[in-house]
Amino acid sequence: METRDLDALVYPDRVHRSIYLDPEIFEEEMTKIFAANWVYLAHESQIPEPNDFITTEMGRRPLIITRDANGQIHALVNRCAHRASTVCQEACGNAKRFTCGYHGWTYGNDGALVGLPFPKGYPEGYDKSEHGLHRLPSVESYRGFIFGSMNPDVEDVATWLAGAKEYLDYFIDRAPNGNIQVRNKHRLTFRGNWKLAWDNAGDGLHASFAHKSFALLNEARYGGKKSLSQFKHTPDDTGMFGEDLGNGHIFVDQRPGLSGTFWDTQRPIPGREHAADTVRSEQGDKADALLEAAPGSMINLSIFPNLLIKGNQMEILTPKSVNESELHLWICAAADAPDEINTLRMRVAEDFPTLGNPDDIEIYERCQQGLEQVPEIEWMDTSKGLDVEEVFERDGNTIHRGAVTHDTPIRGYLREWKRAMAADPKVKLV
Numbered sequence: 001m002e003t004r005d006l007d008a009l010v011y012p013d014r015v016h017r018s019i020y021l022d023p024e025i026f027e028e029e030m031t032k033i034f035a036a037n038w039v040y041l042a043h044e045s046q047i048p049e050p051n052d053f054i055t056t057e058m059g060r061r062p063l064i065i066t067r068d069a070n071g072q073i074h075a076l077v078n079r080c081a082h083r084a085s086t087v088c089q090e091a092c093g094n095a096k097r098f099t100c101g102y103h104g105w106t107y108g109n110d111g112a113l114v115g116l117p118f119p120k121g122y123p124e125g126y127d128k129s130e131h132g133l134h135r136l137p138s139v140e141s142y143r144g145f146i147f148g149s150m151n152p153d154v155e156d157v158a159t160w161l162a163g164a165k166e167y168l169d170y171f172i173d174r175a176p177n178g179n180i181q182v183r184n185k186h187r188l189t190f191r192g193n194w195k196l197a198w199d200n201a202g203d204g205l206h207a208s209f210a211h212k213s214f215a216l217l218n219e220a221r222y223g224g225k226k227s228l229s230q231f232k233h234t235p236d237d238t239g240m241f242g243e244d245l246g247n248g249h250i251f252v253d254q255r256p257g258l259s260g261t262f263w264d265t266q267r268p269i270p271g272r273e274h275a276a277d278t279v280r281s282e283q284g285d286k287a288d289a290l291l292e293a294a295p296g297s298m299i300n301l302s303i304f305p306n307l308l309i310k311g312n313q314m315e316i317l318t319p320k321s322v323n324e325s326e327l328h329l330w331i332c333a334a335a336d337a338p339d340e341i342n343t344l345r346m347r348v349a350e351d352f353p354t355l356g357n358p359d360d361i362e363i364y365e366r367c368q369q370g371l372e373q374v375p376e377i378e379w380m381d382t383s384k385g386l387d388v389e390e391v392f393e394r395d396g397n398t399i400h401r402g403a404v405t406h407d408t409p410i411r412g413y414l415r416e417w418k419r420a421m422a423a424d425p426k427v428k429l430v
């Protein structure tokens, strides 16, 4: 691959438009960012039983994530070893075998070629064991979150999570016994580069403006004490902050901005009173803690390059081309909590995340338009808070921290983007 002067494209205080527009950079990203390091693939609760599978993408590479009869997880490349057709067309299911629809080659759910129709005629010594589905060399699960990489020598996921590990643990441990169950999905598409969603993921400046209609409605209906009001006046005076956690992972903590408990600051949602009465009467001392798990987590935790955790939902970012992207939004239930809590989690997901996401998507498309259509103006500004960023060590990880409206998280993920794009990637399939 050609060497590019990345230092001339990404500075701490500005970033060049070409990294959002150049198809060659995009092609490089699909290997250097979306294959050479860990990429989030799926959650174990989506394939709980032997022979369960789910299809997904790692960047643009189509994958089948399977659990074989022995419980082992595999990340198979959904590309027939014969003449390249995708093999599995289903979103998820339970199958011991996958048969390609073109010429009937059949694979076990560990990828082995187990059926070769009309075998006469293949050359002497044609060895079925060399023609299975390819697999990722590295697959690892961290507390149910499955990551994969085409780099056989990646460090373990817990180490790579760096400063994000403690916040992911917080997100998981909000569910009783840490038992998260990923349930319903909806999908959003936008005409924009995937990194526009990263620019936004740690952006505490936009909420007061891009989500203004929602914020005004929230104020008018419920006064200034409910969730989202923390962005109304001067968000940086609330104690909310943004962090660069290392390895591209970034974080926004909205918890210091709340004026009360999660439960008290949650807007009214259908069924709230009835659910609270039931949980209080049936759960006794545990009721208050359980009710706190119903509203969103009040954190935005983004695990580079494709997992954006917001509230109680996980958003998987899938680049399609240099200017087309998809977001798959998965609601997470707390599997060991009473049904009422999970019903409320659904209602909460229908509140701000569902109504706020279209604001963000619209903005990504406007940014892509501005970047594409005005070549004379080459730069985007990422300077806010640069001179006052705190840098410190926490549990052996270097953390950069700034006020919530500062650009600390953007600078953080771009630092990792630049490092990964300059590296010589060691990637292969097995």
Ligand code: FES
Pocket: 080, 081, 082, 083, 084, 085, 100, 101, 102, 103, 104, 105
């Ligand atoms: S392409 Fe799959 S069997 Fe021929």
Ligand SMILES: [Fe+2]
Pocket: 200, 206, 207, 210, 211, 356, 360
């Ligand atoms: Fe937003």
